[in-house]
Amino acid sequence: MITNICCIGAGYVGGPTMAIIAQKCPHIRVTVVDLNEKRIAAWNDPNVNNIPIYEPGLSDVVAEARGRNLFFSTEVDKAIDEAQMIFISVNTPTKTYGVGKGMAADLKYIELCARQIARVSKNDKIVVEKSTLPVRTASAIKDILDNTGNGVNFQILSNPEFLAEGTAVEDLFAPDRVLIGGDTTPEGQKAIQQLVDVYANWVPTDKILTTNVWSSELSKLTANAFLAQRVSSINALSELCEKTGADVNEVAKAIGLDSRIGPKFLKASVGFGGSCFQKDILNLVYIAKSYGLNEVADYWEQVIIMNDHQKRRFAKNIIKTLYNTVSGKKIAFLGWAFKKDTNDTRESAAIYVADDLLSEQANISVYDPKVGIEQIQFDLNYLETRSEAENLKGVQVATNAYEACNNAHAIAVLTEWDEFKTYDWQKIYDNMLKPAFVFDGRNLLNKAELEKIGFVYQAIGS
Ligand code: UDX
Ligand code: ADP
Numbered sequence: 220m221i222t223n224i225c226c227i228g229a230g231y232v233g234g235p236t237m238a239i240i241a242q243k244c245p246h247i248r249v250t251v252v253d254l255n256e257k258r259i260a261a262w263n264d265p266n267v268n269n270i271p272i273y274e275p276g277l278s279d280v281v282a283e284a285r286g287r288n289l290f291f292s293t294e295v296d297k298a299i300d301e302a303q304m305i306f307i308s309v310n311t312p313t314k315t316y317g318v319g320k321g322m323a324a325d326l327k328y329i330e331l332c333a334r335q336i337a338r339v340s341k342n343d344k345i346v347v348e349k350s351t352l353p354v355r356t357a358s359a360i361k362d363i364l365d366n367t368g369n370g371v372n373f374q375i376l377s378n379p380e381f382l383a384e385g386t387a388v389e390d391l392f393a394p395d396r397v398l399i400g401g402d403t404t405p406e407g408q409k410a411i412q413q414l415v416d417v418y419a420n421w422v423p424t425d426k427i428l429t430t431n432v433w434s435s436e437l438s439k440l441t442a443n444a445f446l447a448q449r450v451s452s453i454n455a456l457s458e459l460c461e462k463t464g465a466d467v468n469e470v471a472k473a474i475g476l477d478s479r480i481g482p483k484f485l486k487a488s489v490g491f492g493g494s495c496f497q498k499d500i501l502n503l504v505y506i507a508k509s510y511g512l513n514e515v516a517d518y519w520e521q522v523i524i525m526n527d528h529q530k531r532r533f534a535k536n537i538i539k540t541l542y543n544t545v546s547g548k549k550i551a552f553l554g555w556a557f558k559k560d561t562n563d564t565r566e567s568a569a570i571y572v573a574d575d576l577l578s579e580q581a582n583i584s585v586y587d588p589k590v591g592i593e594q595i596q597f598d599l600n601y602l603e604t605r606s607e608a609e610n611l612k613g614v615q616v617a618t619n620a621y622e623a624c625n626n627a628h629a630i631a632v633l634t635e636w637d638e639f640k641t642y643d644w645q646k647i648y649d650n651m652l653k654p655a656f657v658f659d660g661r662n663l664l665n666k667a668e669l670e671k672i673g674f675v676y677q678a679i680g681s
Pocket of ligand 1: 380381382384385484485487488489490491493494
């Protein structure tokens, strides 16, 4: 029986997943390690509200398990040595250099982990891929482990994570399914069973699915590609709705009532963000291309092309509506995170909209309940469109939405935070320059109410 687990990577996946395993399995000692000392210090902060990842309900879980059987540490070697099962939850960004640049996953962090595991391990271990990885990564990890190890036996499992940020805790408590891929050999099957036994502490066994490694890896990419495709599909229709007078919300409702289609992931938006959708589709495209399957690659690439178009056209529309110039104008951004209830900003549409408006010399004032100026500046500097000094000059953060909107020409709603709906919109209107515009990238606010106050209101797809 597994009684000691180590997880390499204390990020958005590793942190919440291990916290829930520890809470649900008090008999298992769970150690989460990371090279990033600041991040580990934050996970260990005596004030549990200061943990580095904001997820509703997560601080309560950490408060219960931390120090009991959940530990956060920078001592990677020690944790690997002591563990029977090692989860790899390090980041796998898209490559920014060389072959496959902008498309393939950069596996250097995974490879470093594999080499470290190989070097440190003195007894047999089960290694679990938790990060989203291109198909066949497990076999690369196995190669490294088998050829540079100390003669110990490794079993590699693929156990993709399906949690969505903002709902990570509820997704982990009651997952739709847990997927575990492993070798078809007796040793592989035994390793699978050991991981099944961990999840079976709280997940009904009929929801735990076992497959071969490659099916498991590909299922993760496919799930995210299908979800992203739905968003791009409704977003494509949103542009058509704007031209024809149809309302995308009404269309989404009408088609979502068809039980074969279903109502979820049909919300038109300024574009999907997050660390998974784009990266996983690009992975899929890259894999397809590498097998010469160009039609397959083009098919999925279109989901990304549509998403980029949606972000760009939102920015273009703001500029066009503000009489073709935003130079020197204050634009308030409500939200910067890629969705509500998270402090994660990776690939957030807000970054790209801001980038376009900054190129037109706008002044942007951002209010996001969970994202601060440091992260915002980091996101913009990462694009390398202009100097850091120019980004600093062009973007400020406000301590609240009223301040962000004060004397602004327009408001852009980029994240669907619930609190935005509760504001005193009359007060916001009174303190803005007129005409006062709202560009609602999330279909979040009440059109009739805002128009009655006097706002010029435009939502995506209507
Ligand atoms: C996703 C998958 O849902 C999850 O299963 C996987 O493990 C990781 O990737 P995540 O990126 O955290 O999760 O969030 P998700 O809720 O899927 O949203 C992704 C993006 O799509 C967000 O920017 C969201 O705002 C956008 N979206 C989602 C829409 O624009 N419209 C929708 O109807 C749904
Ligand atoms: P994800 O959303 O996949 O969890 P994050 O970037 O939030 O991605 O988290 C990944 C974490 O993995 C980061 O905190 C990073 O410091 C850590 N990491 C990357 N490589 C290693 C490594 N070789 N050893 C330990 N931690 C690592």
